[in-house]
Amino acid sequence: MKKTMSVPQIFVANPDDRGKVLNTVLVGFSSDPFVRWACPEADNYMSFIGAFDAYGGKAVDTSTAYVAEGFKGTALWLPPNVEADEQAFIREIEENVIKEKHELLFKVLEALEEYHPDDACWYLPIIAVDPYYQNSGIGSILMKHALDKVDSDRLPAYLESSNPRNMSLYKRYGFETMGQIQIGDVPPLHPMIREAR
Numbered sequence: 001m002k003k004t005m006s007v008p009q010i011f012v013a014n015p016d017d018r019g020k021v022l023n024t025v026l027v028g029f030s031s032d033p034f035v036r037w038a039c040p041e042a043d044n045y046m047s048f049i050g051a052f053d054a055y056g057g058k059a060v061d062t063s064t065a066y067v068a069e070g071f072k073g074t075a076l077w078l079p080p081n082v083e084a085d086e087q088a089f090i091r092e093i094e095e096n097v098i099k100e101k102h103e104l105l106f107k108v109l110e111a112l113e114e115y116h117p118d119d120a121c122w123y124l125p126i127i128a129v130d131p132y133y134q135n136s137g138i139g140s141i142l143m144k145h146a147l148d149k150v151d152s153d154r155l156p157a158y159l160e161s162s163n164p165r166n167m168s169l170y171k172r173y174g175f176e177t178m179g180q181i182q183i184g185d186v187p188p189l190h191p192m193i194r195e196a197r
Contacts, residue, residue, distance in 0.1 A: 008072055008138060010145045013065040018053070021060060024071045025052045028128025033187035034162035038097045038105060051092035054085040056126035066145055073129035073138040077146050080120035080155060104184045111181045115191035117158050122150045124159040127166075139166070143173050147194075157194040162187070 013021050026049050029035045039045040056076035059065035064077040078084070097105060116123070124146070129138045150157045159175065161167050167177070167190060175192040182188040 007141065008068040008070065010066050010068060010141060012063050013060050013067050013074070014063075015060060017065075017067065017071075018057065018060050020071045021065055021067060021074050021076070022049050022053055022057070024067070024074045024130055025049075025056070025076070025126055025128045027130050028073070030131065032163050034189060037185070037187050038093075038101060044096060048092065048096050051089055051096065052126060054088035054092055056084065058082055058084065059125075064146075064149075066142055068129075068133075068138045068142060071130070072133040073142055074127070075124060075142040075146055076126040077150075078123045078125060080122065080153075084125060104186050107183050108181055108186050108189065111183065112160055112189065112191065115160075115178050115181075117156060117193065119156070121156040121158050122146075122153070124157065127159075139169050140172070143169065147173060150194075151197045154196050156196045159192050161190040161192055164188075164190075167192075 026046070029052070030045070035048070036045065039048045056065075056078070059076035059078055062079055062082055064079055066075045066077070068074070093102070093105060127139060127142060129142075147157065157175070159170065161170060170192050171177075174194045174197070176194070178191040178193055180188050180190055
């Protein structure tokens with residue numbers, strides 16, 4: 001059911017907002033098939049917040065973390081030549097994902113690397129909307145806001161969809177599926193590219 005509400009303003013998160021941004025990501029991914037495969041227990045999942053910070057937190061540092069007012073949703077974009085903190089991310093996986101899943105998970109991450117563009121591009125590692133506010137257009141507002149910047153740079157944009165329900169949103173904004181990564185019982189991931197405009 002769609003919630004009726006005014007269109008939220010989008011602002012750029014500052015370092016003081018980091019905790020609230022990551023909390024929005026944590027609740028937004030609470031039913032994500034891929035992430036919950038990795039961390040199926042609630043207590044274990046709640047400890048995974050550091051992995052989200054390692055994967056997309058540099059967006060806060062580069063002023064490319066966009067937030068819908070009230071922290072209803074957030075999109076963590078990494079500009080060209082800025083990468084996730086891979087060492088911290090691996091450390092978080094090793095600490096929070098059971099060892100029996102490590103081999104499959106690292107195979108999936110290696111497969112993702114093969115799709116990631118080598119040329120300069122904007123990368124969206126994380127976009128999340130608080131479940132209470134989902135289906136109210138916040139994902140679209142966040143996507144449009146960031147893509148205006150991407151298009152002003154005349155660069156491509158790249159993301160990986162870990163939830164099939166979100167792919168229609170990405171396609172609506174010009175992303176095309178590059179392939180599907182399906183290894184073992186890990187839920188499928190879909191790398192997606194949006195060519196420069």
